[in-house]
Amino acid sequence: MPRSALSLVLLTWLLGGCSLIPDYHQPPSPAPALYPQAPGDTGSRALASSTDWHQLFRDPTLRQLIQRALDNNRDLRVAALNVEAFQAQYRIQRADLFPAVSANGSGSRQRLPPAITGTGKPLIKSSYSATLGISAYELDFFGRVRSLSEQAMLSYLATEEAQRSAQISLVANVANAYLTWRADQELLVLSGKTLEANLESLRLTARSGTAGKLSNLDVLQARTSVESARASLARYQRQVAQDLNSLSLLVGAEVSPALPGQPLANDLIVAVPAGLPSDLLQRRPDILQAEYQLMAANANIGAARAAFFPSVSLTANAGSSSLELSGLFKGGSGGWTFQPQINLPIFNAGSLQASLDYSRLQRDIRVAQYEKSIQTAFQEVSNGLAARSTYQQQLDAQRRLVEATQDYYNMAEHRYRMGLDSNLVFLDAQRSLFSSQQDLINDRLAQLMAEVNLYTALGGGWQESPELARLPAPQHGAGG
Template sequence: MRNSPLHLAALALALGGCSLIPDYQRPASPVAPQYPQGAAYAPASGTVGADWQGLFQDPLLQQLIHSALENNRDLRVAALNVAAYQAQYRIQRADLLPAVSASASGKRQRLPQSVTGSKAMISSSYSANLGISAYELDFFGRIRSLSQQALMTYLSSEQARRSAQLSLVANVATAYMTWCADHELLELTRKTLAADEQSLRLTARNGSAGKVSALDVAQARTSVDSTRASLARYQRQVALDLNNLTLLVGAPLPSSLPERGLAEGMLAQVPAGLPSNLLQRRPDILQAEYQLQAANANIGAARAAFFPSVSLTASAGSSSKELSGLFKSGSGGWIFQPQINLPIFNAGNLRASLDYSRLQKDISVAQYEKAIQTAFQEVADGLAARQTYQQQLSAQHNLVQASQDYYDLAEHRYRIGVDSNLVFLDAQRSLFSAQQGLINDRLAQLLAEVNLYQALGGAWGEVPGLALSQQRP
């Protein structure tokens, strides 16, 4: 029993060690070291917490995000995909070691007289074996290359899950703020409708008294009908916003969900002036790099296919005609059966497989570089949006104040009969439009902050440029 399967497995492991995987070099970043600067971009600012709780400070929004992270079905599928790829990696990694199996069998057979030629005979045989079957000795690293590829694919799926989680957080925040903005627009429309209806009643009384023409009354009624249409549109939009938020959260919303508009302090400010190499820790970029490393490992497997493959089948055990003598002295036996397979002619199949693997790596390099460029653009757009929206909001505030002054003056002049109804209606429309624009601009500014948070990869408190080997679970 000196050549037992355990001895053979140890010998196989000692013989392995060669790898044909090309040395991996991270491609150079195809973007500038710093984000664009200029009048359209925000200057550097302070930082907030590294997680989404540090950015989203509204308690109700935090509650909704927590619920979404627990219940959203898309995120659940992403997590299950990670577990599935992890199982595939464990399956592939198991091929590095021999599969040892034990078997036992027994047989009793009666042969009739017509077969034995003399008299009927009963024969018995029993055996017990321990061995390995068709274990490939990984001399040239083919199995280890495939295992490395499976590992990189698994790590890539984990980054895909992180990316899905980041998108979910941003989408819930976007849906919540959109609902708040539409609710605020709905309340503004209700107040505007009440003012229009009061104006219509005043105009109708003046028309009955002969102070204004029927045209003025018709214009006032037109303003009321237009605002009523806007009211129905915003009622529908608020309902759709709640349906969308319910889908993202993945569970029924709180029954006591308060109706609110956009409020100050909903978001902390995302830091600006960060180095562009911080993009290396964005989950989608890490996912692209893991996919690149998987393609690189696959080249090693394609290279190893050119070399001979050696497989080993071996077993040792005992056999006897009697069950009682199965493990007695002299009943032992073994088999050792190595097999070598040398590719000689395959019509260019192996060469084509290697070329395909190299092309897949080139594709992965281009995809990795495109992911970095896209991320750089998203961050640069976010920084530009922050600065310009702040300037736009300031101007819009001034416009609302000016429109309010115009409305107050026009209403006073109309009531004392100095100006016509046309001037007053124009002031009403201008004020309503300016107030709507202010709400929409505030929403756009908040969503720009959310998009910038997502473009930066969510958490920016980690050390940029962390080695991939340190990030593996």
């Protein structure tokens, strides 16, 4: 190879490694290193992110519905197709790094009339050609094409994280819809039992009214309790039907109303460990998506910078041509073309500088969005951890309240049957018991939904690091 050609190839290889993309530095996290410590937390533990929702939910029916939703949900299917679309765009952009080689064959026959040939006779002209070459291949001296390729790759990775975020949201939505359906079913059963108790109370009151022991006012008060219980029963029947419709929509298929399920009082969700480190948020998909978008904007700055420099493109081909098809590949029919082209921007009225400024502003916007996503995620997790610690105290207090109102109801019923108290005391005990039982179911539902929302806020779950899982838990207490 001639020395000049070797020098050109070497220079092209050296310049090909040039990149004008600014060095990427991850912005510092605007969130504290640890979440606010709730009462009972023993400090930070070594935890890692996990997207295995099977380990989180203990109800087999719920796990089955979540799997069906992941298989059938249309929104998740669109998210998966978007990932494939961005992957295809990345492959298209990456292909610009390599020359496109194409082969072309053509032939033509043309009849020229006598008036044009000048011989008084028509003439038939034939020509045939076959070529192999590259067309307008840009030598990426300043990394413009590689910057655009990297931007496309990072956009593809961001879309992958968006799909994972959609999957986590779908899992949480199905879990919340299922738990709401179960809670309304329990409230429906409670309303039915309360209606039966109120009907029995009405019969006792009506019998006492007939005997002259109670007034018509007492009978009317007992009847209002019955109608109130009937209204509650109809309301929860409607809510159960609507909950089932919402769950079927999320699952993408019909859900049987006779599915077996566990009571809300059972341990349906694995408890979140105490002392979560805030760096667990770095694996949350929306934060990863924001960072990939930031890195893509940073890569776009490299492409905008490279636009200030000359661009060199090559067109070259070699082939054969002949007036006869039989002589297309005979000796002496070969030919070649080599056509380099250089484009040097001289004056563009500030368009290139504006494009660079725009790219930098987009990068700054992505930085702000990345920091905001971390702050939002930190707040959601902190709120979830606070809810976890307080809901348990609220549930314990509510259970004690139900036990107290149950004793109050039993005593009021006994005294009413013995004729020691009026009907008002007994009706008040009935309303108090029904209300406290309703509140207990609603509080348990709120606690379970808070656990599900914490799963979403943590980006899909958590798991203890295997290296530290075998170590004994730290001991706290008095000692010397």
